Amino acid sequence: MSEVTVRTLAKLVGTPVEKLLEQLAEAGMSFSGPDQLVTPTEKMKLLGFLRRTHGKSETAAEEAAPRQITLKRRKVQELTVAAGKSKTTVAVEVRQKRTYVKRSVVEEASPVDAEREEALRKLEESRRQQEAEEAARLEAERKRAEEEARRREAEEAERLAREAAEARRTDEPAIEAPAPARTPAAPPRTAAPLPARDDKAHRHKAARGHGHREGGEEDEGRGRYTGGQLHLSDSERARRGASRKKGGKARGPEHGRQASGQHGFSRPTAPVxxxxxxxxxxxxxxxxxxxxxxxxxxxxxxxxxxxxxxxxxxxxxxxxxxxxxxxxxxxxxxxxDDAELALQAHAEAAQGTPEPRPPVVTIMGHVDHGKTSLLDYIRRTKVASGEAGGITQHIGAYHVQTPKGVISFLDTPGHAAFTAMRARGAKLTDIVVLVVAADDGVMPQTVEAIQHAKAAGVPLIVAINKMDKSDANPDNVKQGLANHDVIPEEWGGDTQFVPVSAKTGMGIDALLDAISVQAEVMELKAVRDGRATGVVVESSLDKGRGPVATVLVQSGTLKKGDFLVCGVQYGRVRALFDETGRQVSEAGPSIPVVVLGLSGVPEAGDDFVVVEDERLAKDVAQQREAKRRETRLVAKAGSRMEDIMAQMGQGGEQQVLNLVVKADVQGSVEALRDALTNLSNELIRINVIVAGVGGITESDATLAAASKAVVIGFNVRADASARRVIEANGLDLRYFSIIYDVIDQVKQVASGLLGVEVREEIIGIAEVREVFRSSKFGAVAGCMVIEGVVKRNKPIRVLRDNTVIFQGELESLRRFKDNVDEVRMGTECGIGVKQYNDVKVGDHIECYERIEVQRTL
CATH class of the missing domain: 1.10.10 (Arc Repressor Mutant, subunit A)
Known part of the structure; x- marks a missing residue:
């Protein structure tokens, strides 16, 4: 849209919002705030005001503009003219010159100029009439020349035939007749080529006079190219020829070009x-x-x-x-977005009658509070024991048959790095079950889960887990959640609190009852018959099966063989699997399934739609990919001047650590990329050049070698060809299965790249009380150590009135007559400063040492 807010306009032009509001007020436009829209008319009004303010008025701009412009055109080409059986090459040069005067200048001209213009117009009409008559004369001469040429050719052919017949009668060998000689009275002017001179007179002569012979013989093509008229049409050449005939002689090519406007430049009338x-x-x-x-x-x-x-x-x-x-x-x-409009119409045409559907429940909470264990008890399986480090690192989707009906569960990670996964889980769900450990209370990820649930606008049910422990304190949990506006029902709020134990199974039925009651209140419905739509929960690249996507069907029925478009990917459903790995033929609303057959790995969180044919799916996917690529280019391009100046101000001191990150699922890729990029600071920048799903390939290793990057594999491994490239280039390859191990080791690598920092630490200060002269050491300062400890072989500084006047090292340190290594505070000593004899009473001798400190993030 052409209308933007004041804040957006200030950001585009690089001006503070307050200053832009002041400029708008000075221009006579009052705006109440930075979120008010600015129309194009108001922008132009502001632009005119700023120009007037800076002395650039429109009148001055018009006066500075040129009053007239002259355009010149020059064209040189060669023309081949036939002369009997010989050909001659003629150089032809065409020049054009046009002068345009501003309309305002013409309108302001004096009456004398108007009279001159009228006289010129009459002369132009007279000239055009003469050119028309000349053209008619030339056309008649051309026809006579053609008839004469045909007659002579016929006579010559007849003569050659008679000579050949006579030669046969006399039994003489037939001799090839030479080229027919022309009558001396009519020698062709173009029989010999022109001299190779770049002389203007010769060029004009070549352009004017080679089409007409005195004897009347003229080639049909040469008549079209007389008078330097290569660029003209037949009607224009005829008109100019008539004017030459009436005037008695041919006019120069420059005159003809100036008089005619055909095929030239058109006079500009107004801005387009x-x-x-x-x-x-x-x-x-x-x-x-x-x-x-x-x-x-x-x-x-x-x-x-x-x-x-x-x-x-x-x-x-x-x-x-x-x-x-x-x-x-x-x-x-x-x-x-024609394809998108077709897809939208396609989806609207597939609507049906809504029917009740199972609820989608997301389990959220802090890490190690028992989310997966609680879901594990409900499903009667062991999932948490198989997770690396005991934490969930990607979204798990399951649907279970309970005594209260079918319920679909989404299990989200609780680690701090998986914020995007929790946000996506809250958006996909109908009900959020917040798991809080009774012995631990409200933690950071607990608060974050509450915020995600409120942002998504879904109801919240709190499951107080680990009630079987002796130190369980549910009141502490209720009080902590009440501080975040989650009030229990018994305290007058609207949130159900259910005490449970994932270990013993206590309260599980009550939790399922609470979920069922909440689902009945919400009256969840969806269209069961028709084409399926839904959301991608998780995606990965399987080595044997290709791109694999876990999707949650939200409406319709997803069947095997359906064509679907999923974000920027498309394909045909080759197989459907449930959470246990069992193949199914279809999946209805609120049922999560694993889909095989996509063209690539879709982004987690993308919508999918089933379409009628593959062509529409491919068109939509390609159009979305083009838009996404353009969006990425926009993010990189069009840098502001302020950003460039800030980069220039860094002076190139910022170190860069390049990383190639490959993970098993799309959600882990997002979490790793965000967590590692956030480690950057003003000293080092963590640059993730590649972040993808699947094993480490040869292309990944080659890219890492070219950019000197560290290769990180999260639950994936490098293939044989990639390992050869890594070993040949000596790359740093690291495998991980727990996300906080990745973060810790990247911190270590980045700290090593930063290097060490040398710091100076003052360890002692001695005050000069007396100065002694020694033949061996020169001036020896009798000092009292007033702070810290003074050590021998350490660098020192001599300070006078708190100003450094000398910097060097200790030559000797004595206690009475003995050399000592150090003297502590409150002890007298004698200090000899190397190569310095200007020590005075009252000076301070500062002893320090240099230490190396490893830089860290």
Whole structure:
């Protein structure tokens, strides 16, 4: 949209919001706040005010513009003219010159200029009439020349035939006749080529006089190219030929070109305003082409707005609209999502009658509070014992048959790095079960789960777990949650609190009852018949099965053989599996299943839609991929001047640690990328150059070798070819199965890359009480150690009035007559300073040592 808020406009032009509001008020436009919309008319009004403020008025701009422009065109080419059986090459040069005067200058001309213009117009009409008559004369001569040429060719052919017949009669060998000689009275002017001179007179002569012979013989093609008229049409040449005939001699080519406007430049009448269609993003070169401008002009306009973008980079819609309006054109929204519209119409046509569906319940809470163990008891399986480190590191989706009906569960990780997974789990769910350990209370991830549930607008049920422990304190849990606006029902709130134990099974039935009651209150319904739609819960790349996606069906029925589009991926469902690995033929609403057959690994959180045919799915996927690629380009392009200046101000001191991260599932990739990138600071930047799903391949290893990156495999391994590349290049390859181990080791690697920092630590200060002269050591200071300890062989500084006047090292340290290694506070000593004899009473001798400290993140 061309209308933007004051805050967005201030961000685009690189001006503080307060300053922009002041400028708008000075321009006569009052805005109540930074979120108010600014129309294009108000932008142009602000632009005019700023120009007037800086002394750039429109009148001055018009006066600075040129009053007239002269355009010249020069064209040189070679013309081949036939002369009998020989050919001659003629160099032809065409020159054009046009002078255009501003309309305002013409309108302001004096009456004398008007009379001169009228006289010129009459002369022009007279000249055109003469050219028409000359053209008619030349056309008649051309026809006579053609008839004469045909007659002579017929006579020559007849003569050759007679000679050949006579030669046969006399039994003489037939001799090939030479080329027919021309009558001396009519020698062709173009029989010999022109001298190779770049002389203007010769060029004009070549352009004027080679089409007509005195004897009347003229080739059909040469008549078209007389008088330097290669660039003219037949009607224009005829008109100019008639004028030459009436005038008695041919006019010069320059005169003809000045008199005619055909095939020349058209006189500009007014500025051209175009409507430019702009999508969400556009390449600067494409925008320049739509505006009919040079790319440098658009880049210059962007530069004036504070956007540093090259001609091959992509800018967003709002920036492009501002540029178009700045250049005097109108921007309109481009609708390029034809495939998306077709998909939307396809989905709307597949609606049906809603029916009751099972609830989707997400288990959330802090790490090690027993979420997976609670779900494990409900499913009667052992899942938590198989997790690395005892923590869940990706979303698990299950549906179980309980005495209260079918319930679908989503198990989310509790580690701090899996914030995005918990947020995605809250958005997919109908009910959130918050698991809090009775012996631990409210923890950081507990509070984060509450925030995600409130943001998603779903009801909350609190399960107080580990009630079988002796130190369980449910009142402490209730009090901690009440501080975050989660009030129990018995305290007058609306949140159900259920004490449970995942170990003994206490309270599990009560929890299922609470879930069922909440689901009945919500009256959950979905369309069962029709094409399926839903969300990707998790995705991974299986070595044997290819891209694998765990999806949650939200409406319709997903069947084997359906065509579906899933984010930027598409495909046909080759197989469906439930959480136990058993193959199923279909899945209804609120049922999670594993899908095989996609073209690639989709992003976790992407929507999927079943379509009628593969063509529509492919078109939608390709269009989404193009938009995503343009969005990534926009994120990299169009850097602000402030960002560039900030990078320049760093002076290149910031270290960069490149990482190649591969994980088993998409959710782990997101968590690792975010957690590692957040370790960056002003000293070192963690740059994840590749983050993908699946094993470490040869291309990953090659990229890591080229960028000198550390390769991290999270629950995946490198294949044989990748290991060879890693060993040949000596790359750092590390395998992990627990996420906080990855974070700790990356911190260690980054700290090693930062190196050590040398610090100075003052260990003692001695005050000079008396100065003695020694023949061996020179001036010896009799001192009292007033702070710390003074050690021999350590560097020192001599301070006078708290100002350093000398820096060196101790030459000797004596206690009475004995050399000592150190003297502690409150003890007298004699200090000899090496190569310094200007010690005075009252000076302080500062003893320090240099230590190396390892830099850390």
């Amino acid at each position: 305003s175009r409507e430019v269609a702009i999508g969400d993003t556009i390449v600067v070169a494409d925008l320049a082409q739509k505006l009919a401008l040079k790319g440098s002009e658009v880049v210059k306009a962007l530069f004036k707005m504070g956007v540093m973008a090259t001609i091959n980079q992509t800018i967003d819609h709002d920036t492009a609209v501002l540029v178009v309006e700045e250049l005097g054109h109108k921007a309109v929204r481009a609708h390029e």
